[in-house]
Structure formats: C-alpha cells, structure tokens
Amino acid sequence: MQRLxxxxxxxxxxxxxxxxxxxxxxxxxxxxxxxxxxIIKNGFEVxxxxxxxxxxxxxxxxxxxxxxxxxxxxxxxxxxxxxxxxGYHIQQAMGKVLGxxxxxxxxxxxxxQVVVDKNDPAFKNPTKPIGPFYSxxxxxxxxDERGYDVREDAGRGWRRVVASPVPVEIVELDAVKxxxxxxxxxxxxxGGGIPVVRNEKGDLEGTAAVIDKDLxxxxxxxxxxxxxxxxxxxxxxxxxxxGRPDQRALDTITAAxxxxxxxxxxxxxxxxxxxxxxxxxxxKSKPGRKVIISSLEKAVDALEGKTGTIxxx
Numbered sequence: 001m002q003r004l005x006x007x008x009x010x011x012x013x014x015x016x017x018x019x020x021x022x023x024x025x026x027x028x029x030x031x032x033x034x035x036x037x038x039i040i041k042n043g044f045e046v047x048x049x050x051x052x053x054x055x056x057x058x059x060x061x062x063x064x065x066x067x068x069x070x071x072x073x074x075x076x077x078x079x080x081x082x083x084x085x086x087g088y089h090i091q092q093a094m095g096k097v098l099g100x101x102x103x104x105x106x107x108x109x110x111x112x113q114v115v116v117d118k119n120d121p122a123f124k125n126p127t128k129p130i131g132p133f134y135s136x137x138x139x140x141x142x143x144d145e146r147g148y149d150v151r152e153d154a155g156r157g158w159r160r161v162v163a164s165p166v167p168v169e170i171v172e173l174d175a176v177k178x179x180x181x182x183x184x185x186x187x188x189x190x191g192g193g194i195p196v197v198r199n200e201k202g203d204l205e206g207t208a209a210v211i212d213k214d215l216x217x218x219x220x221x222x223x224x225x226x227x228x229x230x231x232x233x234x235x236x237x238x239x240x241x242x243g244r245p246d247q248r249a250l251d252t253i254t255a256a257x258x259x260x261x262x263x264x265x266x267x268x269x270x271x272x273x274x275x276x277x278x279x280x281x282x283x284k285s286k287p288g289r290k291v292i293i294s295s296l297e298k299a300v301d302a303l304e305g306k307t308g309t310i311x312x313x
C-alpha cells in the first residue's frame with residue numbers, strides 16, 4: 001500500500017466568495033472529504049496536512065478587536081486554535097463520508113509543534129503579513145507598544161509581518177507514526193505547524209512566525225517515509241509562463257528541470273514557488289519518491305496518472 005501525504009490548499013477549506021462562517025467551512029470540508037475518501041477507497045494510506053492562512057488571520061483579528069475586553073493571545077496560540085478548529089471540521093466531515101462509503105477508519109487530529117531554528121535568517125527579515133490592516137499611525141503604535149514588526153502592504157494599508165522560517169523538526173512525529181501504523185487517518189502539521197524554538201535549556205517556546213505548509217508537509221512526508229507527496233491547490237497542473245499567451249502546462253517532469261524553471265523565475269513566491277521547492281526537496285531525498293501537484297477535484301485522476309504535474313527524481 002502506497003503512503004501519501006496530502007497537503008490541502010486553502011480552496012479545500014474555504015469556498016471563494018462565500019462568507020467565512022463555521023457552517024460554510026464545514027460545508028466545504030465535507031466536499032473535500034469526499035475526494036479524500038475516494039483516494040482511501042482506492043487503496044492508498046493517507047496522512048493529511050493543511051493550510052490555515054485565512055483562519056488564523058481571522059482569529060488574530062478577533063483577538064485584536066476584543067483586546068479591550070479580554071487579553072489577546074500570542075500568535076503561536078492563535079495557530080494552535082486554528083489547528084484545533086480545522087482539525088475538528090476535518091474529523092467530523094471525514095468520519096461522516098468514510099462511514100457513508102463503508103470505510104471503517106478512525107480520524108484524529110494531532111495539534112502539532114514544529115521546531116524552527118531561532119537563528120534562521122528569516123527572523124531578521126520578517127516578510128509574512130498576518131492579521132488585519134492598520135493605518136500607519138496604528139501600526140507604528142503597535143510597534144512601539146507590543147514590539148510588532150510592521151510593513152506597508154502593497155498600498156492597501158499597514159500590517160504586522162512575521163518571519164517564515166524553515167521547518168526543522170516535527171515534535172509530535174512519534175505520536176503521528178504510532179497513529180498511522182495503527183490505521184488512523186491523521187491530520188497533522190496544520191498551517192505548517194505551531195512554530196517553536198528551543199531555548200538555552202532545550203525547552204520548547206512558541207514564537208511569532210508562519211511556517212510554509214508545503215515545506216512542513218514535505219518534512220512530514222520525509223519523516224514518515226511516504227511514497228508520494230500530493231500537493232492540492234487551485235489549478236490542475238503547474239504552468240510555466242503562467243498567465244501569458246505562451247503559458248504551458250507541465251506534465252511529468254524531473255526535479256532538475258523544475259530547478260531550472262525556478263532559476264528562470266517561472267513560479268510566484270507567494271503561490272507556486274514553495275510548492276515546487278517542496279517537491280524538489282522531497283523527490284531528491286530518496287530514490288523512487290514522487291510529487292503530484294494538482295487540484296482537489298482532479299486528485300483521484302492525478303494519482304492514476306491521467307492529469308496533474310508529476311515531479312520525479
């Protein structure tokens with residue numbers, strides 16, 4: 001049985017143009033669960049990972065808006081909240097759909113910490129915007145009062161920015177392995193994991209950062225010895241010259257060719273670049289591994305080799 005790590009993009013959790021209510025998220029997750037259940041029914045062993053960008057942003061906004069009533073929680077705690085909320089919806093949806101398809105498989109979410117290096121260069125240059133927009137005056141006040149890093153965001157206002165360091169170690173990895181080996185469908189490294197660093201005593205401490213969920217999913221896939229990393233996003237295939245008249249879809253392609261396209265600047269930093277970076281890293285980590293990048297709706301077809309971009313060593 002092939003072991004897959006499936007990294008879900010934001011479109012698998014939240015439907016565009018629909019109010020971001022809990023009911024709407026659960027409805028979308030139920031649709032997503034149907035596709036994942038079909039993959040499981042086809043004989044694959046699945047471990048699930050997911051993003052949390054919009055969700056953790058709203059939690060931060062709720063914290064900030066009510067800070068005059070109750071103390072706001074630090075960003076790492078907000079990340080943990082988002083993992084629990086999204087995991088709860090996935091558990092509920094997957095439990096329902098698996099039961100309907102006659103698949104007896106328990107589902108569990110592991111609230112997951114991911115260690116990053118406190119000396120990662122990303123901490124000296126925070127670039128990842130989080131939370132609400134502020135005026136310049138509000139942003140500078142937050143910088144003075146709370147020590148936030150703030151930055152003007154593309155003419156839309158000012159936002160808090162945090163570092164996006166490289167994932168080094170999954171703290172709950174042994175727990176994940178035990179669950180997987182015992183037939184549990186595990187949801188883990190949600191939102192890239194809760195970023196933690198080791199202090200001078202070796203103890204873990206939360207830190208204000210965002211770990212890229214595709215890179216965290218790659219770390220997970222390596223550590224549990226997955227055969228395939230499946231990155232599901234909004235497009236059916238990866239493109240070069242995307243959005244131009246000469247855009248071209250990539251079918252089966254080697255990691256070396258992907259690296260060449262990366263050097264040529266074909267992939268946007270905020271969208272496809274981390275996905276192809278994760279793909280190259282995974283397939284180069286061990287012979288025989290591959291990565292599939294496709295859309296949620298085409299996931300089953302992509303696993304059958306009918307569509308998607310397949311990256312090999």
